[in-house]
Amino acid sequence: MDYAIQRLVIDAGNEAALTTAFAAVGFTAYVFSTRTDGRLDLELYGAGGVFPDAVIAALGVLGLESTEHRVASERELLANVLDSEPCELCPGVWIDPQGTLRTSARSDGRLVLHIPPSPAFGDGHHPSTRMAASLLLTLDLAGRRVLDLGCGTGALGLIAHHRGAAAVTFSDIDEGSVRTTRETCVLNGYPQGTVIASDLLTAVPTEAADVVVANLYADPLLLVAQDERLQAILPHGTLIVSGVAQVKRPAVEAAFTALGFTLRDAREEAWWCAMRLER
Ligand SMILES: C[S@@+](CC[C@H](N)C(=O)[O-])C[C@H]1O[C@@H](n2cnc3c(N)ncnc32)[C@H](O)[C@@H]1O
Structure with a gap:
């Protein structure tokens, strides 16, 4: 799924009014973070690449305009938060999210699976995947x-x-x-x-x-x-x-x-x- 992303800078103190306005329309996909100048960055995520009209209206009422508007895939968003380091699933089997180990692995006998970060279960970090893999082997x-x-x-x-x-x-x-x-x-x-x-x-x-x-x-x-x-x-x-x-x-x-x-x-x-x- 794609997400529309809007980024705004707001003055400290305005977040309460925005939080209330978003809560009133059931919108929860946003995050505030404090900037070094004391103002706040606000990032909003619109599932399916669009924002509900009510969210746009809430921003308009407060006279806020987006400084950045782009669309990102779910995978791009998750790449920032999911682990992207290779991990050893069980002896001799590696999961490599970035696909960087594959060439070297061919020569040393390891099995390296290239599995990019995704919301699907099975990135190699859960004991249930590890145990199933070791029994399979x-x-x-x-x-x-x-x-x-x-x-x-x-x-x-x-x-x-x-x-x-x-x-x-x-x-x-x-x-x-x-x-x-x-x-x-x-x-x-x-x-x-x-x-x-x-x-x-x-x-x-x-x-x-x-x-x-x-x-x-x-x-x-x-x-x-x-x-x-x-x-x-x-x-x-x-x-x-x-x-x-x-x-x-x-x-x-x-x-x-x-x-x-x-x-x-x-x-x-x-x-x-x-x-x-x-x-
Ligand atoms: C614990 S994860 C295991 C994923 C992967 N096989 C691994 O070992 O890492 C369980 C998986 O079962 C799927 N699942 C849950 N209920 C299911 C059902 N009723 N029928 C088929 N798959 C189901 C989930 O979507 C999830 O991908």
Whole structure:
């Protein structure tokens, strides 16, 4: 999504009137910061590239005029606030937001995924992504068909692709994540990756996979366990679940063992856990 950005300079003391005027029309996308000359910078963000008429009117009433007006993409705005340093997701696998490590990595055997900063989940900093990735790396993925359920940025499915998976299907309920994963597939040399929008398994093709990796949180995982499509999608093979709060681990483990899965491996970090199950 694009955002219109207006920047204004206002005298200290005027912020209360503006805050009241914006609150009256339900507008919250702005930030004040104090300048060295004691006046205030005001920056306003208009979702979709436009400002509500009421916001323009509120500025007009106070006789304020914008000193700068431009349009920026969501990604450009987030680049300033999201971490853009490369991070090691798990041993030998790096996430590189700027794409600067790729060339050197080819020669030292590291897998480096170029995943630009985005609102999608999966920038490599969360324990649930790290644990799912490390469980994925315990598998021989050569020739396997993999489903990355709740793909976020697509990092997990891309690891599977680079570890030799024959085909990876990525799915997410969130259109932004679907869009991001399509982009990261292209950026990481896998433009043919299948990326679909789906609420859990509802729109996932019922073709058998060998591995399902689902970093989804406990409650959606319990719904997956109840969905009879799981039998067609993963009649036998490996299921990696992550994003499970440790307190919910017994319920998630029980739901899948009732379906014939056996727990083979598990990881715990902070209050999260991840499990590898087989059937
Ligand atoms: C914890 S994030 C994991 C993202 C990425 N796979 C990773 O490991 O970093 C969970 C993802 O599941 C998606 N999600 C949440 N509910 C979902 C649902 N009902 N169906 C499909 N995806 C869902 C979210 O949009 C989010 O991208």
